[in-house]
Amino acid sequence: MRATLLGFLFAQALFLIAFTPRSNAYITAEEQIMLDWIKREGGEFKVTISRNAAGVRGIFTTQNVRKGELLILIPDHLVFSVPSVPAAEGAPLLLKELHTPCSRLGPYLRILPNESQVLTGYNFPEEYIRYLADDRLEAQVLRYFKQHSRSTFEGQNDDKMMMTIPEAIGRANISLPYYEYVVAMLSSRTFTLRKEALSMVPLLDLMNHDIRDINQLDSSLGSRGVRLSAGKDMLKGEEVTITYGDMRSDELLLYYGFLDTVTSPPRLLAVDHRNFKPNEFGDLVDQPLTGPEEDIRAEIARLQHILAKFENRLETLGPIPNTLPYLAGLLRELHDQRREAIHYELSRLQRLLEQHDGQAEL
Ligand SMILES: *[C@@H]1O[C@H](CO)[C@@H](O)[C@H](O)[C@H]1NC(C)=O
Numbered sequence: 465m466r467a468t469l470l471g472f473l474f475a476q477a478l479f480l481i482a483f484t485p486r487s488n489a490y491i492t493a494e495e496q497i498m499l500d501w502i503k504r505e506g507g508e509f510k511v512t513i514s515r516n517a518a519g520v521r522g523i524f525t526t527q528n529v530r531k532g533e534l535l536i537l538i539p540d541h542l543v544f545s546v547p548s549v550p551a552a553e554g555a556p557l558l559l560k561e562l563h564t565p566c567s568r569l570g571p572y573l574r575i576l577p578n579e580s581q582v583l584t585g586y587n588f589p590e591e592y593i594r595y596l597a598d599d600r601l602e603a604q605v606l607r608y609f610k611q612h613s614r615s616t617f618e619g620q621n622d623d624k625m626m627m628t629i630p631e632a633i634g635r636a637n638i639s640l641p642y643y644e645y646v647v648a649m650l651s652s653r654t655f656t657l658r659k660e661a662l663s664m665v666p667l668l669d670l671m672n673h674d675i676r677d678i679n680q681l682d683s684s685l686g687s688r689g690v691r692l693s694a695g696k697d698m699l700k701g702e703e704v705t706i707t708y709g710d711m712r713s714d715e716l717l718l719y720y721g722f723l724d725t726v727t728s729p730p731r732l733l734a735v736d737h738r739n740f741k742p743n744e745f746g747d748l749v750d751q752p753l754t755g756p757e758e759d760i761r762a763e764i765a766r767l768q769h770i771l772a773k774f775e776n777r778l779e780t781l782g783p784i785p786n787t788l789p790y791l792a793g794l795l796r797e798l799h800d801q802r803r804e805a806i807h808y809e810l811s812r813l814q815r816l817l818e819q820h821d822g823q824a825e826l
């Protein structure tokens with residue numbers, strides 16, 4: 465009896481959370497047109513487009529959904545794929561689609577974010593790069609992301625490219641910031657459904673990131689398109705998320721333009737990880753260092769050095785300009801997360817050392 469009642473209260477609490485009016489909740493006319501288009505073309509979905517409490521666009525259930533049930537089916541003919549090459553080299557194909565007046569994907573292309581709504585390392589605004597406040601992060605943006613877009617834009621094409629910019633759009637004159645924006649969209653909105661392709665999938669590309677890998681994508685042969693199934697029972701109005709991968713805040717910022725929010729305990733940034741290789745983001749495993757003692761001492765010294773350099777750098781830079789308040793806020797938050805994670809790891813290592821010392825005394 466007691467369990468039932470608690471269960472009921474818990475369900476009620478979830479209900480209240482799910483139904484607390486989100487002042488930001490709305491769908492635009494163009495988004496509704498896209499949903500209608502998907503339905504006419506044979507798609508299925510139990511979701512709509514809206515905004516979460518933070519005002520970020522996302523997708524939300526329109527009914528209660530059971531674990532395992534189909535949430536979304538997007539037919540294959542509404543998917544846009546390019547070869548799986550670095551985003552800068554694949555972007556002319558997206559550029560071509562964006563410049564095709566009667567693209568089969570029109571209703572989808574019209575709801576893509578505009579230039580000021582996309583942020584990745586590829587289109588990271590110049591004036592803010594130095595506020596990353598770290599040599600390796602700045603190098604990552606300048607020498608990898610931005611350099612890649614620029615060289616492709618300037619026609620230094622390589623053998624990974626299917627198509628150059630003039631081949632894609634003729635004599636049309638586009639600016640570098642616009643090309644960076646197209647590259648940024650391709651890099652941040654594609655799924656790897658097949659080994660050799662990057663795919664943009666209407667509606668599904670509006671799902672926000674949650675590191676807990678809840679809902680499952682399936683695009684296997686015979687699935688008639690790309691399917692998303694519920695990974696748990698969901699109430700009407702819940703946000704539908706997917707994981708973008710096990711990434712740290714600095715990686716998320718440069719690939720997707722936001723930071724990790726599920727950080728307990730706080731995670732070191734990729735650039736602060738002891739296994740980070742310069743100019744490379746990758747799968748860094750959170751395997752806490754436990755010894756031997758000289759390794760712990762070396763790690764403490766390494767982190768203290770990074771922290772001192774970082775604080776010194778911030779001091780020299782002064783306040784972050786507020787030209788782009790969203791980005792300025794993200795950078796401040798990145799600095800806080802970084803500081804907090806290093807402090808957390810330093811105190812963990814200090815405690816370990818004390819334990820080692822204690823054992824030595826016994
Ligand atoms: C992008 O869209 C937003 C919201 O619709 C709008 O406020 C902003 O002015 C647009 N920016 C550009 C550069 O078009």
Ligand SMILES: *[C@@H]1O[C@H](CO)[C@@H](O)[C@H](O)[C@H]1NC(C)=O
Binds near residue numbers: 637638
């Ligand atoms: C392209 O645009 C740039 C910058 O707006 C301008 O300087 C250049 O003359 C244009 N080129 C052509 C071929 O229109």
